[in-house]
Amino acid sequence: MTTIVFDLGGVLIDWNPRYLYRKLFTDEQEMDHFLNTVTTPDWNEEQDAGRTLAEGTALLVQQHPQHQELIEHFYGRWPEMLGGAIQGTVEVLTELRASGRYHLYALTNWSEETFPVAQQQFEFLQWFEGIVVSGTEKSRKPFPEFYHTLLTRYNIEAGQALFIDDNERNIHAAQAVGMQTVHFRSPEQLRTELQQLGVL
Known part of the structure; x- marks a missing residue:
């Protein structure tokens, strides 16, 4: 991975x-x-x-x-x-970034007009090598072409990518394009699953 x-x-x-x-x-x-x-x-x-x-x-x-x-x-x-950052997940992201083992990207359903507000507020959004924003692309999860936009733009092999999302619909769509997945329920559960996968 x-x-x-x-x-x-x-x-x-x-x-x-x-x-x-x-x-x-x-x-x-x-x-x-x-x-x-x-x-x-x-x-x-x-x-x-x-x-x-x-x-x-x-x-x-x-x-x-x-x-x-x-x-x-x-x-x-x-x-x-x-409501602010979900601190436990930011800590996981911080550890992944510090490890230097992975390319980090974001794939988000977000209006192009409101996303700059989040960019100003959350410094960790600068840590990603790329962020694909649905409002900019005029497509969104769970449509396959939106996932393919990410994979193609950043030359990512689907089978080498792990996708984390809190929406089960979006998880199934990622699996359909060949990505590995973790269905997010809490920062603690995410950390446990990533440890089980050997990612953390």
Whole structure:
């Protein structure tokens, strides 16, 4: 194994819309209903895949005009959804980097417009030899071409690469293109699996 590929959100970076919307709702159930039926993960993924934030917001406001202000806060106050680094995973990344044994890359579903906010906030994003951002590529996980963009651009042999992601759907897609995988559940579980694989 020569290459380790990290997902970012949910693995290295704690991103959750609830951090923002808990400030805007007094009732947790109402908040969950809004996030599950209005600003849905599927809607957000379209921005991750290249639709502009303005287009995505306008479309949703048209569909749910009664929620205009809450919808506009999704990207208007997006930095408030960042909860910080997932420290245990950053420690694993630090050790992998220090070992010098692996090429380190990131493959992330992330809007091209919001990713610079994360780059400014998290120094460890500078440690990767390359980061493939879905919003820039106009494709995203779990589509095979998005994985192939990474593999081709950086001349990575799929069978020599280990991919780490918290979304099982994305793990299956990586396996389908020939990558080895670890389904991330916690920094402790990641460290244990990497030790079992002889990576750490």
